[in-house]
Amino acid sequence: xxxxxxxxxxxxxxxxxxxxxxxxxxxxxxxxxxxxxxxxxxxxxxxxxxxxxxxxxxxxxxxxxxxxxxxxxxxxxxxxxxxxxxxxxxxxxxxxxxxxxxxxxxxxxxxxxxxxxxxxxxxxxxxxxxxxxxxxxxxxxxxxxxxxxxxxxxxxxxxxxxxxxxxxxxxxxxxxxxxxxxxxxxxxxxxxxxxxxxxxxxxxxxxxxxxxxxxxxxxxxxxxxxxxxxxxxxxxxxxxxxxxxxxxxxxxxxxxxxxxxxxxxxxxxxxxxxxxxxxxxxxxxxx
Amino acid sequence: xxxxxxxxxxxxxxxxxxxxxxxxxxxxxxxxxxxxxxxxxxxxxxxxxxxxxxxxxxxxxxxxxxxxxxxxxxxxxxxxxxxxxxxxxxxxxxxxxxxxxxxxxxxxxxxxxxxxxxxxxxxxxxxxxxxxxxxxxxxxxxxxxxxxxxxxxxxxxxxxxxxxxxxxxxxxxxxxxxxxxxxxxxxxxxxxxxxxxxxxxxxxxxxxxxxxxxxxxxxxxxxxxxxxxxxxxxxxxxxxxxxxxxxxxx
Amino acid sequence: xxxxxxxxxxxxxxxxxxxxxxxxxxxxxxxxxxxxxxxxxxxxxxxxxxxxxxxxxxxxxxxxxxxxxxxxxxxxxxxxxxxxxxxxxxxxxxxxxxxxxxxxxxxxxxxxxxxxxxxxxxxxxxxxxxxxxxxxxxxxxxxxxxxxxxxxxxxxxxxxxxxxxxxxxxxxxxxxxxxxxxxxxxxxxxxxxxxxxxxxxxxxxxxxxxxxxxxxxxxxxxxxxxxxxxxxxxxxxxxxxxxxxxxxxxxxxxxxxxxxxxxxxxxxxxxxxxxxxxxxxxxxxxxxxxxxxxxxxxxxxxxxxxxxxxxxxxxxxxxxxx
Numbered sequence: 001x002x003x004x005x006x007x008x009x010x011x012x013x014x015x016x017x018x019x020x021x022x023x024x025x026x027x028x029x030x031x032x033x034x035x036x037x038x039x040x041x042x043x044x045x046x047x048x049x050x051x052x053x054x055x056x057x058x059x060x061x062x063x064x065x066x067x068x069x070x071x072x073x074x075x076x077x078x079x080x081x082x083x084x085x086x087x088x089x090x091x092x093x094x095x096x097x098x099x100x101x102x103x104x105x106x107x108x109x110x111x112x113x114x115x116x117x118x119x120x121x122x123x124x125x126x127x128x129x130x131x132x133x134x135x136x137x138x139x140x141x142x143x144x145x146x147x148x149x150x151x152x153x154x155x156x157x158x159x160x161x162x163x164x165x166x167x168x169x170x171x172x173x174x175x176x177x178x179x180x181x182x183x184x185x186x187x188x189x190x191x192x193x194x195x196x197x198x199x200x201x202x203x204x205x206x207x208x209x210x211x212x213x214x215x216x217x218x219x220x221x222x223x224x225x226x227x228x229x230x231x232x233x234x235x236x237x238x239x240x241x242x243x244x245x246x247x248x249x250x251x252x253x254x255x256x257x258x259x260x261x262x263x264x265x266x267x268x269x270x271x272x273x274x275x276x277x278x279x280x281x282x283x284x285x286x287x
Numbered sequence: 288x289x290x291x292x293x294x295x296x297x298x299x300x301x302x303x304x305x306x307x308x309x310x311x312x313x314x315x316x317x318x319x320x321x322x323x324x325x326x327x328x329x330x331x332x333x334x335x336x337x338x339x340x341x342x343x344x345x346x347x348x349x350x351x352x353x354x355x356x357x358x359x360x361x362x363x364x365x366x367x368x369x370x371x372x373x374x375x376x377x378x379x380x381x382x383x384x385x386x387x388x389x390x391x392x393x394x395x396x397x398x399x400x401x402x403x404x405x406x407x408x409x410x411x412x413x414x415x416x417x418x419x420x421x422x423x424x425x426x427x428x429x430x431x432x433x434x435x436x437x438x439x440x441x442x443x444x445x446x447x448x449x450x451x452x453x454x455x456x457x458x459x460x461x462x463x464x465x466x467x468x469x470x471x472x473x474x475x476x477x478x479x480x481x482x483x484x485x486x487x488x489x490x491x492x493x494x495x496x497x498x499x500x501x502x503x504x505x506x507x508x509x510x511x512x513x514x515x516x517x518x519x520x521x522x523x524x525x526x527x528x529x530x531x532x533x534x535x536x537x
Numbered sequence: 538x539x540x541x542x543x544x545x546x547x548x549x550x551x552x553x554x555x556x557x558x559x560x561x562x563x564x565x566x567x568x569x570x571x572x573x574x575x576x577x578x579x580x581x582x583x584x585x586x587x588x589x590x591x592x593x594x595x596x597x598x599x600x601x602x603x604x605x606x607x608x609x610x611x612x613x614x615x616x617x618x619x620x621x622x623x624x625x626x627x628x629x630x631x632x633x634x635x636x637x638x639x640x641x642x643x644x645x646x647x648x649x650x651x652x653x654x655x656x657x658x659x660x661x662x663x664x665x666x667x668x669x670x671x672x673x674x675x676x677x678x679x680x681x682x683x684x685x686x687x688x689x690x691x692x693x694x695x696x697x698x699x700x701x702x703x704x705x706x707x708x709x710x711x712x713x714x715x716x717x718x719x720x721x722x723x724x725x726x727x728x729x730x731x732x733x734x735x736x737x738x739x740x741x742x743x744x745x746x747x748x749x750x751x752x753x754x755x756x757x758x759x760x761x762x763x764x765x766x767x768x769x770x771x772x773x774x775x776x777x778x779x780x781x782x783x784x785x786x787x788x789x790x791x792x793x794x795x796x797x798x799x800x801x802x803x804x805x806x807x808x809x810x811x812x813x814x815x816x817x818x819x820x821x822x823x824x825x826x827x828x829x830x831x832x833x834x835x836x837x838x839x840x841x842x843x844x845x846x847x848x849x850x851x852x853x854x855x856x857x858x859x
Contacts, residue, residue: 089652091842098838105832228657262668265661276650364748378739384544392729393748401730406545415541
């Protein structure tokens with residue numbers, strides 16, 4: 001049972017890193033980006049291809065995945081996304097669905113539709129067994145990396161000038177612009193970093209979640225759950241939501257395999273029914 | 288002089304500020320009351336509380352002797368508490384005719400009818416004709432609202448409220464954003480409102496206040512600062528000081 | 538100058554193209570007997586999209602899970618035919634009733650919250666139903682689907698007709714349901730209720746401020762839309778003889794959204810035009826590049842949205858400046 005908890009935490013932290021970019025995009029640009037998973041997929045495939053075809057070591061692939069996805073995000077934001085910020089949500093949904101379809105079919109065309117496997121380095125394979133808890137080394141690695149990223153994010157947000165600019169823009173974009181903040185640049189950087197994190201998550205998750213062209217569609221709902229349950233005004237909200245989701249999913253699949261993902265969806269609906277703004281919302285946030 | 292609308296100790300507090308601070312006012316039938324005060328005094332918040340858009344932290348609201356504090360916004364409208372918005376809140380895709388027809392139908396209680404065409408009820412069309420003419424909207428009656436000029440939209444904003452046959456009409460800065468030359472049109476319409484409708488008007492334009500209002504309530508920092516008839520208030524040195532103070536300190 | 542009475546009557550009059558379209562629909566059964574199977578598919582899709590128009594085009598509810606009702610109706614009809622009796626009309630009525638019930642229950646979820654919340658719960662409901670259908674395989678056949686749904690004859694005033702291989706009975710049946718729903722929908726949208734839905738969509742705050750009860754209306758329209766979507770699903774099951782998991786799939790919800798967007802939202806006929814264009818395009822592109830239909834679909838979507846949705850349904854705006 002504790003092992004399950006541990007696995008759930010690992011899964012949750014991974015989901016958080018994958019979804020945090022989406023949460024910030026949603027909170028900052030009020031943009032529903034259903035294609036967020038495509039950036040994760042990009043990171044995953046960069047890692048797989050680099051490792052399997054070019055022999056790049058796993059640890060080097062991680063920053064590569066981040067950079068690759070971040071660059072992709074940095075390119076697409078001014079080119080495509082920026083025109084869509086003021087559009088109604090329906091348009092944004094249609095647009096990002098279109099992007100997902102393009103991404104999914106493009107990957108299918110170039111790499112094929114089979115699930116990709118990577119060989120995690122030997123020192124990350126296997127597990128420690130401490131009393132009743134089986135701690136998978138790879139999962140521990142995931143938790144450590146994601147926790148470090150979370151702390152770094154939190155630090156950037158609260159201690160750096162960029163962080164406060166970002167928070168100001170989330171709180172009230174018009175006022176922030178009026179105060180002379182370069183909102184476009186903030187959006188671009190934020191989108192790029194968010195996409196990069198997704199890419200990193202995709203790389204980390206390739207082993208645990210499985211990587212194939214349908215990844216963005218399969219996991220889209222999970223990312224969205226993290227954002228809608230966790231709210232988009234804080235970092236801790238999505239973090240807690242992701243952990244909740246991760247643990248619920250792992251436990252659910254173990255104790256009630258017949259029900260499977262049913263539990264997660266029901267939990268989400270119940271939560272949203274009770275708190276439509278999400279579980280963890282910072283009061284007083286402006287429009 | 289019978290009281291139509293009354294608040295008792297109305298209080299609204301959130302996030303460390305108190306935009307409405309123990310407000311008790313009485314609005315009589317046929318009132319022509321102006322609600323004035325410096326920026327941030329809580330005038331629009333008070334309107335939002337009266338219409339049910341905001342829930343009070345404490346206190347109560349009474350209409351014709353009945354407690355309406357728990358009623359939802361649409362229920363208060365049905366009882367006759369109607370407002371206009373400072374920023375136009377209109378139905379962009381509909382036409383003025385359709386908007387008014389819908390409002391009239393809602394007031395007649397037939398807005399849930401799903402089988403008959405809008406306007407088959409014989410009472411709807413004549414009322415729309417009257418309103419369209421009164422508000423000079425008959426020449427744009429069939430254009431979509433989103434294509435209308437600002438002045439026409441402002442007129443429609445008020446017309447929509449009147450279509451609801453209000454007993455208490457809350458006007459939130461009716462001439463906001465309206466160019467000088469078009470303000471008189473709106474002044475005239477407001478002055479021609481039926482005598483038994485109680486009107487509470489938020490306004491910064493002192494011309495409108497003096498031309499229209501018979502009594503004034505002054506709000507400062509969410510509390511009632513002064514109340515009385517127009518002459519008294521306009522000569523009250525404390526009121527002048529509040530406004531002058533604002534002018535000096537910006 | 539027109540009076541209000543004239544103006545209101547004018548808004549609801551039958552336009553020439555509506556009558557032409559209806560005529561064309563009816564004629565198509567007589568004139569294109571060999572295409573009945575394809576036409577049947579188009580008509581089912583059109584009905585499904587019409588139901589979405591009621592909640593999206595007229596009420597402004599963005600749903601990514603409308604397939605929940607489509608699928609529910611599909612399985613309901615299929616199970617009824619298999620387990621109770623194979624009469625199509627009774628199965629249809631049951632499917633409509635059950636889908637409406639589901640709609641009424643889930644409508645509570647879309648009342649509060651933001652667009653994102655609505656997206657999530659609609660997606661969630663469809664996903665839950667998918668999982669349920671998957672796991673309850675003793676009832677639904679699971680991933681294999683519900684096979685062997687054999688329908689009894691269709692009773693009409695002209696006699697009883699068996700469902701034939703060429704699909705002529707099926708298409709007539711579907712057309713009938715489509716036209717009935719279209720006529721009912723038309724009355725709905727021209728009524729005070731219909732206009733109140735549009736008011737909700739355009740400005741929910743103002744709608745409440747003229748005395749309209751927002752929540753009650755949302756529940757009502759969501760239920761009606763669910764019922765019609767359920768009818769479309771039932772038609773699919775009954776005319777194709779099976780029900781499979783993909784009736785709940787995200788692709789289905791996304792597809793119907795696209796169909797409606799292509800045809801145009803908010804004037805009730807967008808579903809029909811969209812379905813025709815979509816299916817024809819699909820067949821065209823699939824013949825040319827079968828596996829990558831989704832790719833071109835994606836490109837189309839992105840371009841469509843970037844250029845502007847209403848440009849598609851108003852070609853005359855392509856040359857307008859500003």
